[in-house]
Amino acid sequence: MRTVALPDLDTARAWRDAARALVAESVPPEDVQWTCGAPEQTDLFQATGQGREADGAARTCARRQASVSFNVPKSFVDLAETVAWHSDPERFARLYAFLWRLRDRPVLIHDRGDAALAKLRAMEKEVNRDKHKMKAFLRFREIGAPDAPRRRFAAWFEPSHNVTEPLAPFFARRFGDMDWLIVTPRRTACFERGEISFAPGQPKPLLPEDATEDLWTTYFRSIFNPARLKVKAMQAEMPKKYWKNMPEAAAIPGLIAQAESRARAMQEAAPTLPPLRAGRIRERLHAPGVLRPMELTFNDLRRKAEDETRTARDGYGRVVLGEGPHDAPLMVVGEQPGDVEDREGRPFVGPSGQLFDNVAEEAGLDRKAAYVTNAVKQFRYVQRGKRRIHQSPDRSDIEHGRWWLDAEIKLVKPTLILSMGGTAAETLTGTRKGILKRRGHVEETEHGPVFLTVHPSYILRIPDAARKAKETDLFRADLAAAQAHLEELRAA
Amino acid sequence: MNAMGRLSLQDKLAILSDAAKYDASCASSGTARRDSRDGKGLGSTEGSGICHAYAPDGRCISLLKILMTNFCIYDCAYCVNRVSSNVRRARFSPEEVVHLTLEFYRRNYIEGLFLSSGIIRSPDATMADMVRIAKTLREEHGFRGYIHLKTIPDAAPELLEQAGLYADRLSINVELPTDASVKSYAPEKNPVTIRKAMSEVRQKREASRDRSHTGKRPARFAPAGQSTQVIVGADGATDATILGQSTRLYTGFGLKRVYYSAFSPIPDATAKLPLIRPPLEREHRLYQADWLLRFYGFAVEEITAATPDGNLALDIDPKLAWALANRHLFPVDVNRAEREMLLRVPGFGTKTVNRILTTRRHRTLRYEDLSRMGALMKKARPFVTLAGWSPGALTDTPDLRARFAPPPEQLSLF
Numbered sequence: 001m002r003t004v005a006l007p008d009l010d011t012a013r014a015w016r017d018a019a020r021a022l023v024a025e026s027v028p029p030e031d032v033q034w035t036c037g038a039p040e041q042t043d044l045f046q047a048t049g050q051g052r053e054a055d056g057a058a059r060t061c062a063r064r065q066a067s068v069s070f071n072v073p074k075s076f077v078d079l080a081e082t083v084a085w086h087s088d089p090e091r092f093a094r095l096y097a098f099l100w101r102l103r104d105r106p107v108l109i110h111d112r113g114d115a116a117l118a119k120l121r122a123m124e125k126e127v128n129r130d131k132h133k134m135k136a137f138l139r140f141r142e143i144g145a146p147d148a149p150r151r152r153f154a155a156w157f158e159p160s161h162n163v164t165e166p167l168a169p170f171f172a173r174r175f176g177d178m179d180w181l182i183v184t185p186r187r188t189a190c191f192e193r194g195e196i197s198f199a200p201g202q203p204k205p206l207l208p209e210d211a212t213e214d215l216w217t218t219y220f221r222s223i224f225n226p227a228r229l230k231v232k233a234m235q236a237e238m239p240k241k242y243w244k245n246m247p248e249a250a251a252i253p254g255l256i257a258q259a260e261s262r263a264r265a266m267q268e269a270a271p272t273l274p275p276l277r278a279g280r281i282r283e284r285l286h287a288p289g290v291l292r293p294m295e296l297t298f299n300d301l302r303r304k305a306e307d308e309t310r311t312a313r314d315g316y317g318r319v320v321l322g323e324g325p326h327d328a329p330l331m332v333v334g335e336q337p338g339d340v341e342d343r344e345g346r347p348f349v350g351p352s353g354q355l356f357d358n359v360a361e362e363a364g365l366d367r368k369a370a371y372v373t374n375a376v377k378q379f380r381y382v383q384r385g386k387r388r389i390h391q392s393p394d395r396s397d398i399e400h401g402r403w404w405l406d407a408e409i410k411l412v413k414p415t416l417i418l419s420m421g422g423t424a425a426e427t428l429t430g431t432r433k434g435i436l437k438r439r440g441h442v443e444e445t446e447h448g449p450v451f452l453t454v455h456p457s458y459i460l461r462i463p464d465a466a467r468k469a470k471e472t473d474l475f476r477a478d479l480a481a482a483q484a485h486l487e488e489l490r491a492a
Numbered sequence: 493m494n495a496m497g498r499l500s501l502q503d504k505l506a507i508l509s510d511a512a513k514y515d516a517s518c519a520s521s522g523t524a525r526r527d528s529r530d531g532k533g534l535g536s537t538e539g540s541g542i543c544h545a546y547a548p549d550g551r552c553i554s555l556l557k558i559l560m561t562n563f564c565i566y567d568c569a570y571c572v573n574r575v576s577s578n579v580r581r582a583r584f585s586p587e588e589v590v591h592l593t594l595e596f597y598r599r600n601y602i603e604g605l606f607l608s609s610g611i612i613r614s615p616d617a618t619m620a621d622m623v624r625i626a627k628t629l630r631e632e633h634g635f636r637g638y639i640h641l642k643t644i645p646d647a648a649p650e651l652l653e654q655a656g657l658y659a660d661r662l663s664i665n666v667e668l669p670t671d672a673s674v675k676s677y678a679p680e681k682n683p684v685t686i687r688k689a690m691s692e693v694r695q696k697r698e699a700s701r702d703r704s705h706t707g708k709r710p711a712r713f714a715p716a717g718q719s720t721q722v723i724v725g726a727d728g729a730t731d732a733t734i735l736g737q738s739t740r741l742y743t744g745f746g747l748k749r750v751y752y753s754a755f756s757p758i759p760d761a762t763a764k765l766p767l768i769r770p771p772l773e774r775e776h777r778l779y780q781a782d783w784l785l786r787f788y789g790f791a792v793e794e795i796t797a798a799t800p801d802g803n804l805a806l807d808i809d810p811k812l813a814w815a816l817a818n819r820h821l822f823p824v825d826v827n828r829a830e831r832e833m834l835l836r837v838p839g840f841g842t843k844t845v846n847r848i849l850t851t852r853r854h855r856t857l858r859y860e861d862l863s864r865m866g867a868l869m870k871k872a873r874p875f876v877t878l879a880g881w882s883p884g885a886l887t888d889t890p891d892l893r894a895r896f897a898p899p900p901e902q903l904s905l906f
Contacts, residue, residue, distance in 0.1 A: 110854065112864060113858070113865065132542070140599045153598065176529050176534065176536075212595050212599055215502060220545060221506070223512070224549055225547075225551075225756060227756040228756055230548070234548050269761070285566075429744070431743040
């Protein structure tokens with residue numbers, strides 16, 4: 001039997017070194033006894049009785065182990081690093097026993113059904129939770145002068161596991177510009193002028209009163225909503241054992257006791273008359289032009305379109321506005337102007353526009369009565385020889401077009417919008433995903449009801465004649481359904 | 493102004509935190525990593541948030557959640573600070589907010605500041621004051637903790653731009669599930685400008701991720717993203733409407749979170765909205781459904797189709813309700829099923845599913861393994877089959893739902 005005594009400080013690393021040496025030496029778990037908490041200066045391998053020589057060998061081994069290669073999965077190293085801070089005296093033995101099995105079967109580390117691993121993971125979780133609670137519920141009090149260049153604070157905390165040491169770097173990262181002292185029963189951590197140091201644990205020190213605690217308790221009392229009392233939920237996250245060191249916890253019993261009567265009083269209180277100033281403020285606020293900016297007109301839009309056309313970037317055509325009655329009940333939104341539309345300065349006059357016209361007529365949808373426009377206002381292309389090749393609009397084109405389309409919708413105020421293709425769907429409903437599933441349906445949007453279908457150019461691009469005919473039929477059915485929906489909306 | 497001068501800092505804190513408590517969000521997670529190990533500032537953010545205390549309403553207290561002022565020129569019916577309410581009014585000076593934030597932070601009470609405000613004078617003036625507070629904290633005091641600013645929707649874009657550079661998170665509340673209810677209960681708010689502001693934040697966030705042509709990264713803009721809140725139970729909207737709105741917000745504006753806040757009695761309420769017991773259970777079910785949408789691959793229609801009236805069942809959770817309505821898909825073979833299907837088993841969380849997937853690569857799973865992997869077997873049992881367990885006829889028993897639903901109990905008056 002061999003006894004390994006681990007130091008109180010830097011325990012996780014000491015365990016790892018020791019375990020590595022023992023594995024290299026093939027010492028089975030049942031032959032090792034682990035202890036922790038020896039004075040910090042003592043030797044790592046403290047031999048008891050007849051184990052002395054063997055431990056000497058282990059020491060040699062520890063020095064030599066760099067050359068002996070034994071690869072442990074990274075996730076086990078992390079697990080051990082955390083479990084080593086657990087307060088269970090069995091923790092080192094459990095880790096070593098698992099490590100022993102891991103030698104032959106490294107995949108064991110992924111086996112969440114293994115009972116030994118499940119236990120270690122549970123311990124890991126307990127340590128992590130304890131660390132988390134210490135980060136959360138530790139409370140500092142000021143122990144120096146508030147106007148000192150480097151302020152000084154101290155806290156007393158009682159963690160369930162040995163987490164003060166591994167947490168010290170966290171507090172150092174967080175409270176970098178002040179000195180602090182964290183006292184716990186098993187370990188004291190100190191941070192002075194940027195240096196962390198440790199000392200043994202101490203009993204609870206007497207810390208000076210701190211006036212900020214009253215402000216904090218005031219906040220705690222006021223942020224509580226008595227109409228939604230959920231004591232169990234609070235206690236699940238903030239168990240009572242922590243309360244004694246938290247200044248605000250003293251207020252809890254009172255808050256719980258009064259909650260019901262406070263909530264009832266709010267409910268039973270009769271509505272009061274609004275204060276005098278309310279009327280005056282409301283009157284001023286609702287004067288025309290105060291809340292809503294002045295509306296644009298079609299003339300403003302046309303002027304702006306001309307301005308932007310003059311300054312259009314390379315690869316972009318002119319701004320092509322929509323066309324149709326300014327009070328049309330139906331607005332049709334396509335993708336962007338094409339080559340023909342750009343040359344003529346009118347929407348829907350190219351091949352897609354013609355297809356749309358034909359199918360619309362068959363479906364009983366009167367294009368002349370609709371306001372026809374595009375989600376993106378400028379033709380985007382790359383020049384190839386004499387031809388301009390259409391480019392799909394990107395995100396910034398769509399965002400740019402959104403402003404124009406918004407303005408047009410506000411002016412026309414259509415009863416129904418017919419959205420054709422992905423770009424229009426993205427602009428109007430926020431997403432182009434699943435357009436083939438969503439087609440033929442109406443979606444409620446900020447712009448009112450939007451009827452979704454595909455873009456006519458989608459049909460033009462289908463090479464197979466039979467499929468093309470089938471898709472044209474579907475498109476026709478969509479347009480007819482849109483027309484029917486529009487009539488329904490207008491009748492309502 | 494004179495009356496206000498007599499309020500102590502403690503009085504103001506009581507008034508202005510009381511006024512802020514109806515905002516549910518208190519998250520302090522998911523932002524850029526920062527620390528003050530260099531000794532030149534104060535604070536750190538390391539990914540996961542920390543809840544420094546819990547109030548008896550079960551809510552976490554992570555941030556100093558206060559209003560800059562609860563004076564407000566708007567008249568939103570559901571709000572304790574509306575112009576027509578008779579609550580006590582107060583106003584912090586920017587220095588007071590900075591002082592409270594730093595002193596609380598130094599004592600490890602908080603992760604940072606969540607600053608909101610009533611609208612005073614004009615949206616721009618209010619927003620400018622809030623930005624100034626965030627700027628002072630960051631630049632004069634080297635504060636590296638978390639800052640969440642509630643944006644004023646009508647404020648100028650330049651102010652929004654600055655807010656995003658100092659704050660970790662920005663939020664704008666959509667408040668109510670439909671435009672119609674915003675119009676009737678918050679007459680001065682405009683849903684269109686709210687959405688416009690949200691889309692501006694999204695664009696600025698996306699732009700801040702693109703490198704310039706020299707490969708330089710622009711300053712991070714609101715690294716913890718944007719969130720919003722919707723009040724549940726003040727208007728007649730169904731859960732289907734609310735969840736539909738959430739989906740649009742998540743996809744359309746890239747929101748990190750939508751918070752649901754059960755409409756709760758407030759002091760000095762208006763006659764417009766009768767005070768009821770806050771629908772806490774409904775709020776809880778909405779959060780569960782929200783999780784199913786974001787992490788479990790459910791579509792809104794699937795979740796809401798389980799009940800005919802468009803509201804989620806209150807007695808059982810939405811995933812279980814879905815499974816009970818789709819029993820033909822069960823039992824699922826845990827050793828073979830795909831990830832998508834495993835995620836749909838009641839009692840299996842995302843972590844459990846990941847553990848199942850990694851372990852079954854090496855060996856066949858048995859029934860005993862599942863609870864060690866974190867599965868809630870009481871819920872999962874009728875829906876799974878694997879070595880050592882077969883549900884037999886249990887999956888299709890007519891009274892399966894009744895086994896999960898809690899026994900009916902007498903509702904207390906309040």
